Amino acid sequence: MLYREAGQYKTSYAADMAVFPILQDRIGIAVILAVAFIVIPATGNAFLLNAIMIPFLVFSLAAIGLNLLTGYTGLLSLGTGAFMGVGAYACYKLTTAFPNVSVLVWILASGFFSAAVGVLFGLPSLRIKGFYLAVATLAAQFFLQWCFIRIPWLFNYSVSGALEVPLRTSFGVAVTGPNATPLTRYFVVLSIVTLMTWLASNLVRGRIGRMWMAVRDMDIAAELIGIRLLRTKLLAFAVSSFYCGVAGAMMVFLWYGGAEADVFAIDQSFQILFMIIIGGLGTLIGSFFGAALIFILPILLRAVPETLGLPIHPATVEHLTFMILGSLIVIFLIAEPNGLARLWQIAKQKLRVWPFPY
Amino acid sequence: MDLLYKIFLDPFVQMGTAPDLLVQTLWEGLVGGVLYALIALGFVLIFKASGVFNFAQGIMVVFAALTLVGLNERGVPAFLALALTVVVMLVLAVAVERLVLRPLVNQSDIILFMATFGITYFLIGFGELVFGGNPKIMIARELYLPTGAVEFKTLGGFVSLQKLDIAAAIIASLMVAILAVFFQKTRIGRALRAVADSHKAALSVGISLDQIWVIVWFTAGIVALATGIMWGARSEVSFALQIIALKALPVLILGGFTSIPGAIVGGLIIGIGEKLGEFYWGPLLGSGIESWLAYVIALGFLVFRPQGLFGEKIIERI
Numbered sequence: 206m207l208y209r210e211a212g213q214y215k216t217s218y219a220a221d222m223a224v225f226p227i228l229q230d231r232i233g234i235a236v237i238l239a240v241a242f243i244v245i246p247a248t249g250n251a252f253l254l255n256a257i258m259i260p261f262l263v264f265s266l267a268a269i270g271l272n273l274l275t276g277y278t279g280l281l282s283l284g285t286g287a288f289m290g291v292g293a294y295a296c297y298k299l300t301t302a303f304p305n306v307s308v309l310v311w312i313l314a315s316g317f318f319s320a321a322v323g324v325l326f327g328l329p330s331l332r333i334k335g336f337y338l339a340v341a342t343l344a345a346q347f348f349l350q351w352c353f354i355r356i357p358w359l360f361n362y363s364v365s366g367a368l369e370v371p372l373r374t375s376f377g378v379a380v381t382g383p384n385a386t387p388l389t390r391y392f393v394v395l396s397i398v399t400l401m402t403w404l405a406s407n408l409v410r411g412r413i414g415r416m417w418m419a420v421r422d423m424d425i426a427a428e429l430i431g432i433r434l435l436r437t438k439l440l441a442f443a444v445s446s447f448y449c450g451v452a453g454a455m456m457v458f459l460w461y462g463g464a465e466a467d468v469f470a471i472d473q474s475f476q477i478l479f480m481i482i483i484g485g486l487g488t489l490i491g492s493f494f495g496a497a498l499i500f501i502l503p504i505l506l507r508a509v510p511e512t513l514g515l516p517i518h519p520a521t522v523e524h525l526t527f528m529i530l531g532s533l534i535v536i537f538l539i540a541e542p543n544g545l546a547r548l549w550q551i552a553k554q555k556l557r558v559w560p561f562p563y
Numbered sequence: 564m565d566l567l568y569k570i571f572l573d574p575f576v577q578m579g580t581a582p583d584l585l586v587q588t589l590w591e592g593l594v595g596g597v598l599y600a601l602i603a604l605g606f607v608l609i610f611k612a613s614g615v616f617n618f619a620q621g622i623m624v625v626f627a628a629l630t631l632v633g634l635n636e637r638g639v640p641a642f643l644a645l646a647l648t649v650v651v652m653l654v655l656a657v658a659v660e661r662l663v664l665r666p667l668v669n670q671s672d673i674i675l676f677m678a679t680f681g682i683t684y685f686l687i688g689f690g691e692l693v694f695g696g697n698p699k700i701m702i703a704r705e706l707y708l709p710t711g712a713v714e715f716k717t718l719g720g721f722v723s724l725q726k727l728d729i730a731a732a733i734i735a736s737l738m739v740a741i742l743a744v745f746f747q748k749t750r751i752g753r754a755l756r757a758v759a760d761s762h763k764a765a766l767s768v769g770i771s772l773d774q775i776w777v778i779v780w781f782t783a784g785i786v787a788l789a790t791g792i793m794w795g796a797r798s799e800v801s802f803a804l805q806i807i808a809l810k811a812l813p814v815l816i817l818g819g820f821t822s823i824p825g826a827i828v829g830g831l832i833i834g835i836g837e838k839l840g841e842f843y844w845g846p847l848l849g850s851g852i853e854s855w856l857a858y859v860i861a862l863g864f865l866v867f868r869p870q871g872l873f874g875e876k877i878i879e880r881i
Contacts, residue, residue, distance in 0.1 A: 344859055
């Protein structure tokens with residue numbers, strides 16, 4: 206009833222091609238941004254910001270990165286964790302080498318290092334595809350993880366072998382390090398994620414995004430209509446790794462405050478892959494839905510027995526969480542193989558034609 | 564110059580001067596390779612018949628071994644426990660087919676791949692809930708698996724072979740032989756090959772896909788049980804074992820996803836290559852290169868033969 210586009214006429218091409226052509230969608234996104242930028246910081250406590258919102262946003266960005274590669278270009282990658290690691294280690298090296306430059310610059314710049322590594326490991330994608338390519342990216346995952354442990358130069362020869370985030374200020378406010386407040390870090394993460402989501406949404410609607418989708422749908426046919434496969438695929442690897450690298454840098458600098466190589470293990474790659482599959486391949490909003498579900502669901506499941514006052518041993522809760530998560534993944538896939546983004550689309554369509562079924 | 568010498572000459576000089584060490588390394592690689600091959604075999608069986616890239620094969624290995632040891636711990640005699648474990652694997656196969664594969668039929672590969680992750684998570688939680696998460700000792704003696712080592716003098720040194728490893732190699736070869744006969748000679752085996760060739764054509768001549776899938780998952784479960792016993796006896800039964808499933812991936816790449824001989828040959832190449840690399844070239848790079856060497860070997864092969872050594876040639880049409 207409220208969600209109806211009747212009477213909204215588009216009088217120019219620009220209006221027709223807008224990201225949100227419908228007024229209600231524009232209001233919706235404005236409300237979401239207002240909640241994210243004003244309501245949550247004003248009302249949320251440190252726990253909400255630190256343990257839920259910041260990780261959720263970081264994972265969303267990583268999921269967008271993987272979605273650009275797997276969802277839009279159809280190249281399956283299991284190396285996300287390692288590419289995130291490249292971003293984190295690059296950012297660490299840069300900010301310790303040039304402490305006077307704002308760390309915000311380095312967080313974004315570390316994406317370029319990740320992109321370069323991504324292109325390198327994306328080279329085999331021209332000859333191999335599907336699950337074969339997934340194994341090629343596994344080579345990246347294990348090789349890079351080995352580098353993170355074995356090359357002491359990467360963590361400045363620290364004895365523990367871990368990254369310890371130094372205190373860095375920007376415009377007089379502590380952004381990273383132990384003194385940075387959750388609120389500051391939340392705003393930095395939120396701003397970067399918003400900016401990069403906006404960039405991604407324009408990227409996938411334009412020429413580049415269409416090239417990617419053509420390659421995904423059938424790469425030989427795409428080649429026949431004049432798309433240069435090598436360039437397109439490597440560009441997808443570069444952009445995807447850039448996003449993952451920035452996400453990795455943010456994860457260490459703005460969330461954990463310190464990390465070891467284990468953080469970027471294969472489990473991380475799988476987790477991001479779950480997010481985009483459950484959220485919806487080839488959709489940006491699905492990356493957010495997936496990140497929310499996969500990251501927040503286990504937290505909620507673990508909290509259930511405690512809030513209900515059930516006397517269950519914590520280890521048992523952990524095992525049950527695994528079982529329930531596994532079952533839910535299968536149930537979700539059976540209910541809607543195209544992911545949560547598709548459910549969202551169906552819900553919107555139902556609203557538009559309500560009260561009629563179609 | 565020095566570095567080039569160390570990379571290209573020194574390892575071979577070492578191999579020449581101490582052939583007994585070389586034999587020992589080759590043997591260890593071979594045994595590791597046999598176990599990789601067994602896991603890869605489970606993958607290939609399922610991939611051929613249902614097109615599912617079964618990530619859960621690793622946890623199936625752990626789950627089977629854990630069930631066996633766990634039942635024995637609760638006082639069930641070893642061989643009865645073995646039989647019961649086989650029954651459990653059958654139940655698992657039926658459940659997977661009913662609850663996961665059948666509702667997801669005709670979905671894209673990545674969705675099915677994801678579903679096997681769901682199975683993996685479920686089995687991890689279930690296994691830990693029922694049998695506990697602590698590492699367990701495999702009941703090798705109760706199952707009459709040999710222990711100890713055979714040493715013999717050769718090539719100017721001692722080579723020592725674990726009896727258990729010899730048994731593992733024999734059992735693995737037997738299993739492959741049985742599977743080969745099963746696939747070539749029996750009615751069900753022929754049906755399996757038909758399904759592998761084309762689902763639709765198999766359906767049209769009256770082969771029940773559901774039944775075939777149960778059989779294939781059950782066979783993969785048996786292979787997983789054998790792998791679990793062997794691998795568990797070499798180290799211990801713990802959830803860390805499931806990571807070996809990832810090691811089977813380069814094996815699959817090398818051999819091709821659809822080829823049983825490929826899985827065997829690939830497993831042996833990866834196993835031996837990994838051990839040789841770690842032993843002779845490892846010290847140059849700092850140890851631990853075992854973790855990625857297999858993938859790089861596979862990647863090298865892949866660039867020249869995208870379908871693997873024995874895989875069917877990939878023909879693409881518009």
